[in-house]
Amino acid sequence: MRAIDGPVPDRHSALLAAPVTATVPGEVHTDLLSAGVIPDPFDGDNESKLAWIGRSSWSYRTVFDWESDGHAMQELVAEGLDTAARVTLNGTELGRTWNQHRAYRFDVTSLLVAERNELVVEFASPVATANRLSEESGLWPHTNHHPYNAIRKMASNFGWDWGPDVATVGIWRPIRIESWSGVRIDSVRPLAGLDRDRGVLDSRIALAWQDGFTDDATVTVEVGGTTTEMTVPAGTPGAGVTSTIDAVDRWWPRGYGDQPLYDVQVSLQAGGQTDTWQGRVGFRTVTMNVAPDEHGGPFILSVNDRQIYVRGANWIPDDAFVTRLNRETYERSIRDAIDGGMNLLRVWGGGIYESDDFYDVCDELGVLVWQDFLFACAAYSEEEPLRSEVEAEARQAVTRLSQHASLALWNGNNENIWGYVEWGWRAPLGGRTWGEGYYFDLLPGIVAELDPRTPYSQGSPFSYDRYIHPNDERNGTMHIWDVWNQVDYSTYRSYKPRFVSEFGFQGPPAWSTLTSVVHDEPLDPYGEQMLVHQKAFEGNLKLERGLGEHLPKWKDIQDWHWTTQLNQARAVAYGIEHFRSLFPLNTGAIVWQLNDNWPVVSWAAVDGHGVRKPLWYALRRVYADRLLTVQPREDGPVVAAHNDTDVTWSTEVTVSRRSTGTGGEVLAGETFALEVPARSAVLNSLPASVATAGDPSAEYVEVRAADGSTAYWYFVEDTALQLAADAYTAEVVPTANGYDVVVTATALAKDLALFPDRLEPSARVDSCLITLNAGEKHTFHVTCCASAPAGPIGKPVLRSANELLT
Incomplete structure (x- = not known):
């Protein structure tokens, strides 16, 4: 791989004087990074310093030996070229591509030789190509600063409001030579559906035929223990094979059932030649x-x-x-x-x-x-x-x-x-x-x-x-x-x-x-x-x-x-x-x-x-799956419960109005039975004794179900809420694969969060944004390292909303 045109900076020109080894599938940026030619594009302000890559043209070249296996047809299959490319084999142009999002197939039967073959893929600058196409066809409105809508390339590759402008170039999906004779499977669409409790697989098979081949083909589909066969007359561009599977297990999204998948094999036989396709399906509508x-x-x-x-x-x-x-x-x-x-x-x-x-x-x-x-x-x-x-x-x-x-x-x-x-x-x-x-x-x-x-x-x-x-x-x-x-x-x-x-x-x-x-x-x-x-x-x-x-x-x-x-x-x-x-x-x-x-x-x-x-x-x-939340309504706050499961949600709910200060005194409380049918929601009014605060800046409402679901309601925003600065203590306990941080609250501790990556970037924690009433404990489990941190743990590793407000 090498740059063939474009604004290559002087500091890189010497390094690029000789070809750079390319990995396929791959991209120019990743190859240059592996070769040590460029720094990490994500680091600092390197994104702009490396913009020349997307403004340059690049060439991929490989030499390979080829030996005939007796098949009549040879095709070069490029599953993904990014993006504007000229493809040549042994000096003959096979074609030009303009689309990152599709595959291309070229007949190379007459071009391959028994010994040394040279394949070259020359990529035009994606930035220059998008600009040129936009100027030639007329400007169409778009967001961001490149006319990505003029070229069939990943739009966000030119930069987005969360992503870098690193317009890539390369052979980004596999490229290969396919040899075949007579007829081959071009594609299979195994469309799986249901007929009551039976699975129905409508396999739609596209076939490619060699010119002059006159033998009929036999197509066989195997799925779920069922084998279905049909004869396809020579030259027919496609075949539809319907298979029926009795008492099929249905595929469901998570939370609604299991995900059984069935192997599918499509076999093709014609004139002594064979071809196969394999995939998996799930039966659902x-x-x-x-x-x-x-x-x-x-x-x-x-x-x-x-x-x-x-x-x-x-x-x-x-x-x-x-x-x-x-x-x-x-x-x-x-x-x-x-x-x-x-x-x-x-x-x-x-x-x-x-x-x-x-x-x-x-x-x-x-x-x-x-x-x-x-x-x-x-x-x-x-x-x-x-x-x-x-x-x-x-x-x-x-x-x-x-x-x-x-x-x-x-x-x-x-x-x-x-x-x-x-x-x-x-x-x-x-x-x-x-x-x-x-x-x-x-x-x-x-x-x-x-x-x-x-x-x-x-x-x-x-x-x-x-x-x-x-x-x-x-x-x-x-x-x-x-x-x-x-x-x-x-x-x-x-x-x-x-x-x-x-x-x-x-x-x-x-x-x-x-x-x-x-x-x-x-x-x-x-x-x-x-x-x-x-x-x-x-x-x-x-x-x-x-x-x-x-x-x-x-x-x-x-x-x-x-x-x-x-x-x-x-x-x-x-x-x-x-x-x-x-x-x-x-x-x-x-x-x-x-x-x-x-x-x-x-x-x-x-x-x-x-x-x-x-x-x-x-x-x-x-x-x-089950959510409790307190929401305002015209007649006052309500406890909204959404049950997105197949089982009725039956539990007891305690609502209490509490003090935010040390001790967390319960000022009022009531209990009610919650019954939410499967896949439904209910609203319960927050009792007046709880919904009305004596001192809105020093009180809050906790809703706690017997099964552990909780919700909180605050009468004022945090900027007006009285929160104790010393609302909790923390203890570090070593474990086999990291450490635990046990936090004990002495007053309302709001939105506790532990950030172990500040101590070790590979560290991960199991929980975050934990609110504790006075007297409650929570254990953060950290996985990462051989030893726990020594000494007390606090800001900036352990945070809460409290210290932002005090």
């Missing part, structure tokens, strides 16, 4: 209900005719350099979702169609997948050459992913319909196309043809009626972004959304993650490198403004870090508790976002080094 009702129009996903309350998160590419991802990294991040109580991940439209590993893990662990087509926050031309590329990539994506039991929804785009309506696009477009034909015609047609078992949504947000604003809370899905951008998070309670598919609030990553890449001296929220790792417009100013009356402004950088992490967690939890209290009007929420793709201040619950932020622990609480 998925439906989407958006039919108008008395409140407007719902958004309801059902699996096997059972409504699912969605507790989800948006998913972005898990690393800015996606070739570093593998089965292990995907499973680790998906388990973050599961451990956080989630049952759905939305693969957002500015990223990629993920690797098979991602969907395999979701199949196995019961996580539903909402899959966006790859259009985000921009207008897109519907003319050539873009239209053909869009159709080709969509067909390949639907074909590849259609086998997965976890696939619950195809979604046309992210925010583009909303953008056309409200973001001032119509004047610069001047009547030109903007993507509407994709979302309302092309893409739903492809889904109906290739994956009719999976629902299709035109966009997110969308009201499922062209005459209703696409982000109307009364209909379909909505995004709530005035919170964070413009207004206080208490505004969440002004909405009664049917379904929220995006909302969120920012906070910094773990201290160890942040300081591994930000080296400002002194460290400051508005420091030069800090702002490199804050991509949102006025992001750290919004963090400051977002404290509102909830928390005081920080005294130092230590308090800035803890205060803004705490405020992020509280803001998102505030929204979700409100949404769940509206059930069944509200049918779910998908928080922005689960993960980060580098170390950054962002909306993520888990940071770029895999550390679970306080937000993650808040999500685990509010996304629990």
Whole structure:
């Protein structure tokens, strides 16, 4: 691999005079990093210093020997080229590619030689290519500073409001020579469904035939102990084989049942030639209900005719350099979702169609997948050459992913319909196309043809009626972004959304993650490198403004870090508790976002080094199967209980009004029986004796169920609340795989949090944001190290809301 054109800095030109060894699959950035040519792109302000990589053209070259195995056809299969490439074999151009999101296949039968063969893939600069295509076709409105909508490449690769601008180049998925004769399996779509208790597998098999081959083919499908065979006449482009499995075990999302998966093998025989395809399916049905009702129009996903309350998160590419991802990294991040109580991940439209590993893990662990087509926050031309590329990539994506039991929804785009309506696009477009034909015609047609078992949504947000604003809370899905951008998070309670598919609030990553890449001296929220790792417009100013009356402004950088992490967690939890209290009007929420793709201040619950932020622990609480929360209503506070399980929730609930001070005196209390049927919610008025405070600044309400569920209600914001400075003591106890920190409260200790990564970056803790009444204890379990920290443990490792206010 070597640079062939572009602004290579003098300090790198000597190192790049000779070729650099490339790893395939891989990317130029990762190869240059491995070779020691460049520093870590994520560190400090290296992102801008390395911008020349995306502005340069690159060439990949390899020499290989080839020996015929007797087959008549040889094809070069490139599963992923990023992005604008010219492919040559032995000096002959095979073709040019323009799309990161699809595979290409080239006939090389007449070009391969028995000995030395040279394959060269030349990549044009992605930045220059996007600029050129945009200038040639006319500017289409987009967010951010590169015209990513002019080229079929991962949009966020050009930078986003949480991600770095590291426009990559490379052979990012496998490339190989395939040899075959007669006929081969081109693709298989094993569409698994249900007919009462029977499983029905509709295997749709596309075949590629060698010119002049006249033998018929036999196709055999094996699944669940059933074998089905059919004869396919020579030259027939495809075959449909239906298999029926009696008494099939149904696939369910987590929390609703098990996830049985069935192996599928498709075999092809013709004229002595054979070919096979293998995969896995789960038998289930998925439906989407958006039919108008008395409140407007719902958004309801059902699996096997059972409504699912969605507790989800948006998913972005898990690393800015996606070739570093593998089965292990995907499973680790998906388990973050599961451990956080989630049952759905939305693969957002500015990223990629993920690797098979991602969907395999979701199949196995019961996580539903909402899959966006790859259009985000921009207008897109519907003319050539873009239209053909869009159709080709969509067909390949639907074909590849259609086998997965976890696939619950195809979604046309992210925010583009909303953008056309409200973001001032119509004047610069001047009547030109903007993507509407994709979302309302092309893409739903492809889904109906290739994956009719999976629902299709035109966009997110969308009201499922062209005459209703696409982000109307009364209909379909909505995004709530005035919170964070413009207004206080208490505004969440002004909405009664049917379904929220995006909302969120920012906070910094773990201290160890942040300081591994930000080296400002002194460290400051508005420091030069800090702002490199804050991509949102006025992001750290919004963090400051977002404290509102909830928390005081920080005294130092230590308090800035803890205060803004705490405020992020509280803001998102505030929204979700409100949404769940509206059930069944509200049918779910998908928080922005689960993960980060580098170390950054962002909306993520888990940071770029895999550390679970306080937000993650808040999500685990509010996304629990059973939730207690106190919510305001016109007639006073209510205890809202949402039971998202198959078993009736029967318990006794004690509500008490207590003093915040030393001793935590109980000032009033009552007990009532709570009975919540399966998959439902109830509201109970907070008793007047508890709901009315004698001194609002020194009292609070605790709601505690006999099964351990708790909720708290405060009469004033923390900035007006009397909290003791010395509300707890802590003891460190060594364990076999780390240490415990046992905290004992002497007064109300609010939102206790332990940050062991400050002592050892690899350390992890099991709990966070723990509120204790006077006399209560909590044990934080830390896993990491050979020995426990010596001496007492306190600020900045052990924090609470108390010391921010005293």
